[in-house]
Amino acid sequence: MNYxxxxxxxxxxxxxxxxYTLSLGRxxxxxxxxxxxxxxxxxxxxFIETFIFVMLGIFFFFSFSDFSKKKWDISNQxxxxxxxxxWTYIKNFFKKYIYFFWFLFFYISSYIILKNYSIDFxxxxxxxxxxxxxxxxxxxxxxxxxxxxxxxxxLFSIIYIAIYSLNLFWWKIWFFVVDFINSFFxxxxxxxxxxxxxxxxxxxxxxxxxxxxxxxxxFFFLIFNTHFFFSSLSFVVSIISFFLxxxxxxxxxxxxxxxxxxxxxxxxxxFLNYLWIISACMYLVFYGFNIFIFxxxxxxxxxxxxxxxxxxxxxxxxxxxxxxxxxxxxxxxHFLFFWEQKHIFFLIFTVFLEVFSxxxxxxxxxxxxxxxxxxxxxxxxxxxxxxxxxxxxKGFDIFIFWIILLLLSLSIFSTYYKINSINKQNK
Numbered sequence: 058m059n060y061x062x063x064x065x066x067x068x069x070x071x072x073x074x075x076x077y078t079l080s081l082g083r084x085x086x087x088x089x090x091x092x093x094x095x096x097x098x099x100x101x102x103x104f105i106e107t108f109i110f111v112m113l114g115i116f117f118f119f120s121f122s123d124f125s126k127k128k129w130d131i132s133n134q135x136x137x138x139x140x141x142x143x144w145t146y147i148k149n150f151f152k153k154y155i156y157f158f159w160f161l162f163f164y165i166s167s168y169i170i171l172k173n174y175s176i177d178f179x180x181x182x183x184x185x186x187x188x189x190x191x192x193x194x195x196x197x198x199x200x201x202x203x204x205x206x207x208x209x210x211x212l213f214s215i216i217y218i219a220i221y222s223l224n225l226f227w228w229k230i231w232f233f234v235v236d237f238i239n240s241f242f243x244x245x246x247x248x249x250x251x252x253x254x255x256x257x258x259x260x261x262x263x264x265x266x267x268x269x270x271x272x273x274x275x276f277f278f279l280i281f282n283t284h285f286f287f288s289s290l291s292f293v294v295s296i297i298s299f300f301l302x303x304x305x306x307x308x309x310x311x312x313x314x315x316x317x318x319x320x321x322x323x324x325x326x327x328f329l330n331y332l333w334i335i336s337a338c339m340y341l342v343f344y345g346f347n348i349f350i351f352x353x354x355x356x357x358x359x360x361x362x363x364x365x366x367x368x369x370x371x372x373x374x375x376x377x378x379x380x381x382x383x384x385x386x387x388x389x390x391h392f393l394f395f396w397e398q399k400h401i402f403f404l405i406f407t408v409f410l411e412v413f414s415x416x417x418x419x420x421x422x423x424x425x426x427x428x429x430x431x432x433x434x435x436x437x438x439x440x441x442x443x444x445x446x447x448x449x450x451k452g453f454d455i456f457i458f459w460i461i462l463l464l465l466s467l468s469i470f471s472t473y474y475k476i477n478s479i480n481k482q483n484k
Contacts, residue, residue: 164212179235182213186242190249197257206253207267210246214274217243221277225290240278247271255314262317272325276301291340292350298333299353302326302360327373330360334376338383346391354384366424374428378414378435385410404457407443408464411436415468418475426479433472440465 167185176184189209193202217240224230250267254260276297284293306326310319334357337350361377364370389406414436418429444461448454 177235179233179239182216182239183235183242185209186213186239186246190246193249193253197253200258203250203253203258206246207250210243210250211267211270213239214243214247214270218274218277221281225277225281225284237282240282243274244278247274251314263315263321265318265321268318268321269325272301272305272329276329289340289344291336291343292347295333295336295340295350295353298329298336299356302329302333305329327364327370330357330364331372331376333357334361334380338380341383341387346387351384351387354380365428369424371427371431374431378432382410382435382439404443404447404461407440408461411440411468412464415471419471426476429472429475429479436468437465 164185167181186209189206193206196202217236220230220232220236224232251263254263279297279301280290280293283297284290287293303326305322309315309322315322333353337353337357340347340350341354357380358377361373361380365374365377389403414432418432423429423432440461444458448458
């Protein structure tokens with residue numbers, strides 16, 4: 058708290074000095090005659106700024122001391138409930154978040170000053186990172202410096218995430234050598250922040266938001282620096298997401314540094330898992346069959362099925378089932394679609410998938426009755442969709458229609474039998 062009070066006093070001391078110099082008609086370097094910064098028309102003396110500074114000082118004195126609580130306790134007075142809540146919000150804001158404005162003003166003013174000397178923004182980031190790291194190395198045990206290092210790292214990593222995203226998905230932005238240096242520098246700063254929290258300040262766990270920012274930056278950093286070597290971005294995203302997801306789920310939680318952040322790491326892992334499935338499926342749809350992508354999807358089947366069985370995560374369950382279907386269709390289009398009468402064989406293959414999906418539920422014990430219902434609904438939807446597509450492209454055939462309807466009736470009966478047997482077991 059002493060550091061926060063010191064910062065507040067320092068911050069408003071600067072404001073007081075700022076108004077004082079402007080009221081004298083001077084610029085920021087105390088040179089006279091600068092009409093652009095003059096406030097003589099508003100204030101010929103320092104009465105207004107002195108009043109502002111004193112009132113703010115009184116406000117902070119009562120906000121950060123226990124005097125106001127002892128002399129004026131309004132917690133038991135219902136008519137002051139609104140003012141009490143407002144007072145609490147204001148106090149929490151100045152206690153927890155006011156220093157973010159200091160960071161914001163620091164970066165904006167530093168950038169404008171360096172911009173006057175024609176220094177590029179990339180060099181500005183490098184200079185600020187170097188200054189912040191130097192300040193941290195001088196005294197690592199001051200928590201404000203630690204917060205400065207953390208906010209600085211997150212802020213510039215978000216900027217580079219935006220640059221990476223624009224380069225990858227929208228339009229190309231020039232990326233210079235200093236930008237590559239800044240990227241590796243930010244990774245190093247993330248490691249320094251983790252070291253500071255765990256070993257200098259002896260924190261039991263890292264902040265979840267910091268882990269999320271680190272994960273996103275690491276993901277885009279790897280994607281951007283490896284996509285030059287591959288022709289397909291979806292291939293790169295699926296590969297990077299695959300390995301990062303496994304690392305965040307199985308390896309990092311075993312380290313002492315991250316034992317208290319297991320759930321944050323698992324959330325990141327699940328998101329990357331869904332991303333790798335989407336990217337792999339996109340690659341199979343637009344670029345055709347690939348044995349390595351097929352292996353990734355095969356791995357995701359076991360991973361997502363395990364996640365659903367342990368945590369009842371139905372998002373993982375749906376991704377598990379959809380990835381199986383897309384992999385099967387990709388296999389068909391790559392190896393079987395060029396046969397003669399390909400529409401007939403495709404309809405037969407779709408019926409086979411529907412029978413296979415329903416038959417699989419008789420051999421694999423799912424955890425909940427809703428799991429069976431999801432599988433059955435997707436199976437019926439697929440066969441109905443492709444049956445309509447077949448009749449639109451080839452014309453209606455009454456004989457094929459009745460055959461498909463017969464098979465569909467048998468599958469419906471089997472699902473009815475399975476659901477009722479499960480209900481009897483649960484009673």
